[in-house]
Amino acid sequence: MSTANGLTIVNCAVFDGESEELLDGPVHVTDGVITAVGGAAPAAGQVIDARGGTVIPGLIDAHFHAYAIGFDMLALDWAPRSYVTLAGARRLTAALARGFTTVRDPSGGDHGLARAIGEGLLPSPRYLYTGPGLSQTGGHVDPRGDSDTCAGHGHIGEVVDGVDALRRAVRERFRQGAHAIKIMTSGGVVSQIDPLRVPQYSAEEVRAVCEEAGRRGSYVAAHAYSPEAILHSVENGVRSIEHGNLLDAGTAAVMAARGAYLVPTLAAYDAMDRRGAAYGMSPVSKAKNLEVLNAGRRAIEHARVAGVPIGLGSDLVGELEDEQLAALRLHVEVEGVYHALTSATSVNADLLMRPDLGRVKAGSPADLLILPGDPFQQPSLLWEQSEGRTVIQAGRRLGSHA
Ligand code: ZN
Ligand code: ZN
Numbered sequence: 001m002s003t004a005n006g007l008t009i010v011n012c013a014v015f016d017g018e019s020e021e022l023l024d025g026p027v028h029v030t031d032g033v034i035t036a037v038g039g040a041a042p043a044a045g046q047v048i049d050a051r052g053g054t055v056i057p058g059l060i061d062a063h064f065h066a067y068a069i070g071f072d073m074l075a076l077d078w079a080p081r082s083y084v085t086l087a088g089a090r091r092l093t094a095a096l097a098r099g100f101t102t103v104r105d106p107s108g109g110d111h112g113l114a115r116a117i118g119e120g121l122l123p124s125p126r127y128l129y130t131g132p133g134l135s136q137t138g139g140h141v142d143p144r145g146d147s148d149t150c151a152g153h154g155h156i157g158e159v160v161d162g163v164d165a166l167r168r169a170v171r172e173r174f175r176q177g178a179h180a181i182k183i184m185t186s187g188g189v190v191s192q193i194d195p196l197r198v199p200q201y202s203a204e205e206v207r208a209v210c211e212e213a214g215r216r217g218s219y220v221a222a223h224a225y226s227p228e229a230i231l232h233s234v235e236n237g238v239r240s241i242e243h244g245n246l247l248d249a250g251t252a253a254v255m256a257a258r259g260a261y262l263v264p265t266l267a268a269y270d271a272m273d274r275r276g277a278a279y280g281m282s283p284v285s286k287a288k289n290l291e292v293l294n295a296g297r298r299a300i301e302h303a304r305v306a307g308v309p310i311g312l313g314s315d316l317v318g319e320l321e322d323e324q325l326a327a328l329r330l331h332v333e334v335e336g337v338y339h340a341l342t343s344a345t346s347v348n349a350d351l352l353m354r355p356d357l358g359r360v361k362a363g364s365p366a367d368l369l370i371l372p373g374d375p376f377q378q379p380s381l382l383w384e385q386s387e388g389r390t391v392i393q394a395g396r397r398l399g400s401h402a
Contacts (some may be wrong), residue, residue: 005031006045007366007395013374015056017346017359020338022374027055029366032394036362048397050370053388054381056341057358058101058125058367060348061324062263063242063313066091066127067108067155070318071190071280073143077154084155085113091321092117092124097398098325099391101367102126102349102357104313106182106221106242107133107141107156114177123398126367128179128352130221132158134169134209138193139200140184140223146193157184163208170212179352181213185222185238186229189272189288190281190317196288197226197246203236210237219353221263225292227251234260240351242313245269245292247299252306261351262303265315266334267327269293272320279318300334311351312343325383337379366395 012025014037028036030045041047066088070076076084088108095103102125109129117124132154135141141157144150160169170181185201187194194200210220214237221240222233227248230241234255241247241255244262255262272281272289281289303310314327331340349358356364371381372388381389391398 005395006042007048007392008041008045009048009050009055009368009370010041011052012050012370013054014360015054015341015375016361017057017349018342022054022376025050025055027360027368029395032366032396034360034362034364034366037360048370048390051372051388053370053372054374055360056369056371056375057345057360058369058391058393059099059328059344060102060104060312060352060358061095061100061125061314061327061344062104062311062348062351063265063315064095064100064103064105064324065108065156065315065317066105066113066129068317071276071285073141073154073156073190074145074147074149076156077143079155081155088113089116089122089124092127093122094321095324096123096125096391096393098385099369099389100125100324101369101391101393102128102352102354104179104352105129106180111176126357130180130182131173131176131178132156133182133184133223134158134160134166135184136200136205137161140186140188140194161205163204166205166209167212170209174216174218178218180218180240181209181220183209183220183222183238185233186224186226188223188225189269189285189292196291197228199226199229199232203232206233206236206238230255234258240311243292243296243315244299244303245296247302249302249306252302252308255303255308256306261309261311261347262299263311263313263351264296264300264331265313265327266296266330267323268315268317268320269296270326270330271316271323275320279320297334300331304335304339309347309350310339310343311348312340325385328382329380332379332382337376337382340382341375366392368392
């Protein structure tokens with residue numbers, strides 16, 4: 001039985017998720033788990049010839065929205081959950097085909113979708129979700145804008161005000177299997193009525209959410225753009241700053257001191273700038289987007305200098321999802337292949353408190369991506385869906401039933 005479940009990837013170099021130097025293959029897998037890197041190939045089991053390519057860890061997208069199927073937040077919230085879930089399932093399947101073997105969904109997802117994925121009902125990356133992101137009234141994911149409608153419990157966000165209500169909302173999310181908690185601590189690009197820079201939620205509210213998550217052994221991710229909103233978040237216990245585009249050097253130093261991560265989402269702004277209007281993005285959103293697009297590149301540089309761990313996320317809404325791999329291209333443009341690759345693998349894995357992921361090492365799940373060449377010599381291999389690109393999930397080649 002064990003030989004039947006063996007897999008060896010031969011004729012390959014290996015990026016292990018952390019080292020700047022490529023290692024020598026082969027990569028040995030048994031029962032979906034990596035058993036060794038290097039050494040002789042075993043006599044039995046399946047063999048994949050990488051033809052001189054490079055095995056890297058399966059990519060991790062730390063900011064992926066399964067349920068963000070359109071730009072109109074109100075229309076999205078009013079759509080039936082079954083419809084949103086099926087549309088989201090397609091987005092997950094497409095992400096896996098691009099080589100993302102794990103995604104974190106910070107705002108959306110639910111235990112039903114996660115259960116279906118866990119049971120293998122759809123091809124999907126490993127799915128770690130927060131459930132609807134928490135927003136104050138009039139905050140980033142209050143879908144009502146300035147209309148008179150009542151705020152409900154949406155697919156992407158939920159409006160919850162006050163310490164006690166927030167504690168209950170956090171406990172509900174963990175009751176239903178949430179990986180972490182997401183809160184909105186500043187305005188956003190897609191939302192219409194909240195200024196981008198102004199912090200949201202009181203310090204007491206942020207602290208209560210972080211305290212509940214921490215007691216559970218989990219953590220809080222916060223949507224925040226400006227230095228004041230980032231400080232407001234990390235000083236009250238937030239561990240993962242999403243976007244962070246307006247980060248400055250001083251705030252980056254505070255993040256580093258507090259052990260916070262930055263998850264830049266450059267692909268979203270780049271795609272929205274070129275294609276957002278065609279998909280119904282409003283002029284208000286377009287103007288907000290321009291403000292943060294270039295600042296987002298500088299934020300990465302500030303974070304690197306300060307020693308803040310930098311992850312990678314895509315944050316693509318609606319049809320823009322097909323630009324998910326551009327997250328790697330944009331990160332490479334800012335600080336090169338090595339940092340982009342570690343962000344998308346080992347750093348994101350550490351952010352997710354899953355140090356077994358994002359690495360090609362003995363004991364890790366065999367979630368792998370084979371690139372048809374050396375990405376350090378030819379970076380475009382990371383974002384081009386070229387022939388010879390092979391996705392392996394838990395030791396099984398995508399598209400094969402072996
Ligand atoms: Zn956000
Ligand atoms: Zn987002």
